[in-house]
Amino acid sequence: MKKFASLLTFSVLTVFALVVLFPSCEGPEGPTGPSGQDGINGTDGTDGVDANSFCIECHTLDNKNAIKTQFTTFSKHGNPGFELAYAGGRNDCAMCHSHQGFMETTMTGRDTIGTAIPIPVGLQCETCHDFHMTLEEDGFPDYALRNNKPVSLLVDGHATSIDVKGSGNVCSYCHQPRMQAGFPLVPNGTDSIAIHSSHWGTHYGTQSVILMATGGFEIPGSLPYESTAHKTSTDCATCHMNKDGGEGVGGHTYRMKTIDGVENIAACTTCHSSATSFDINGVQTEIGELIHHLEELLMEHKLIDETGHAIPHSADNGLGRKFTSNEAGAVFNLLLIHYEGSHGIHNYKYTKALLTNTIEMAEAW
């Protein structure tokens, strides 16, 4: 029994030695042969696509956070005022005043929503962005914009559309004049226009049509309806999203001036190298004076009140008769240019022609 046990121990140890300690028992090595010649170097492979150098021009967390801050701190889009609750859910306002209204109307192609929105929210990143149209580098910059197609205009009942350069159609869907009673107005037309409300006119955001030199009441006069080169050389983002002006302007603030009124001149000096203020060649001053002159004329003719609103035709302080199309057109032009807010910067030539020719007409009344 003892002998059997030691035999067993011996065999186990032998197996252990064979399997574990000498796993590859081979015969003795032969003499080492001479080393072979080095092979020829292979040619370098072509560089792979460096995803980092291209995608991260935009996609870094720092950039995203900076954009979020700009958007929610400085832009009314991301930080809307009372008009979100007032207009964001309403049938004929929501398309421009809430995320849901914009999403619904860009999908349905209608100007109104199906049913009032009980809890409207302000613009989100996804209002303007969805996904890239391409991921090929030569297709960039591609800003993954959602609705960057020509804008069919409300103001003439969708008879015409505008196609703003670059990313400008995204802005112009909302920054366009609205349709009102009597529109579209025809210069020297025979219709008389009933004005029932002091809110008659173009509404606030009229910038896109002015930039594109269209949509005004083009009464013939001494100036031709020409366009400044901004129509072809810039889009909304060129100026409003220029990032070189420091905090509080440009990028996703969309602002041209800080809250304290400091102008983002960097947005102009790329082309107007000697500019020191927006009032290049005194253009804003000149347009401001023309606006003031037209206002005085229209007040004299009882078409607008001292707050700049149209006077309903049957009001005590009003005309006592409906407006002629030229009278309504004069008020229309004033409001179009007043609410465009740039005093001639968006399109100096078109703005000056509308104001000058309207003033000539009103002076002859």
Ligand code: HEC
């Ligand atoms: C010119 C700037 C820019 C470049 C370059 C760029 N993107 Fe984008 N990308 C955007 C913007 C803007 C959005 C939409 C807003 C957002 O999600 O930040 C977006 C969205 C995306 C989304 C969707 C993100 C989401 O949360 O839904 C993906 C995925 C994406 N990009 C991938 C890429 C890839 C991959 C590349 C490189 C091949 C690339 N992008 C290059 C600007 C850019």
Ligand code: HEC
């Ligand atoms: C076609 C788009 C559009 C529609 C439709 C629209 N708005 Fe606006 N609204 C704008 C834009 C753009 C601005 C801001 C323009 C600017 O700051 O120059 C604005 C500004 C306003 C303001 C703020 C004015 C201020 O002093 O800041 C109010 C109030 C307002 N809208 C109410 C309404 C109401 C009420 C309706 C519906 C009856 C309506 N809007 C329909 C585009 C629209």
Ligand code: HEC
């Ligand atoms: C009102 C529309 C709008 C909204 C809302 C918006 N963007 Fe943009 N965004 C644009 C446009 C337009 C451009 C392209 C600018 C250009 O043409 O130079 C852009 C460009 C970008 C870019 C690439 C350029 C850059 O600055 O790096 C990024 C990234 C981006 N957006 C992210 C965002 C994020 C994140 C949000 C939400 C916090 C957001 N955007 C909200 C309109 C919008």
Ligand code: HEC
């Ligand atoms: C969905 C509709 C919508 C789109 C798209 C949109 N806007 Fe606006 N924008 C508005 C409204 C509404 C206001 C007024 C908001 C308020 O007063 O609360 C406004 C206000 C502004 C203002 C002045 C208020 C401020 O924040 O200083 C500027 C400048 C502006 N938008 C520029 C742009 C530019 C540039 C684009 C395109 C990149 C754009 N908007 C796209 C609806 C829009």
Ligand code: HEC
């Ligand atoms: C050539 C540069 C330039 C272009 C292009 C441009 N803007 Fe402007 N925009 C300005 C300047 C400058 C102002 C006025 C700043 C001031 O004096 O207060 C202004 C004013 C505005 C205002 C009024 C801002 C406020 O605080 O009330 C809005 C809204 C606006 N622009 C929207 C747009 C939209 C939308 C587009 C494209 C359709 C556009 N802009 C194209 C330079 C530009």
Ligand code: HEC
């Ligand atoms: C991408 C280039 C570009 C940018 C950016 C630009 N402009 Fe211009 N601007 C032009 C061109 C081109 C003209 C046409 C010059 C002409 O017709 O004499 C012009 C004309 C003008 C005019 C009319 C001048 C006149 O006397 O006829 C004014 C005013 C003006 N720009 C102001 C501005 C302001 C303010 C900014 C910045 C907010 C700006 N521009 C940004 C290219 C640009």
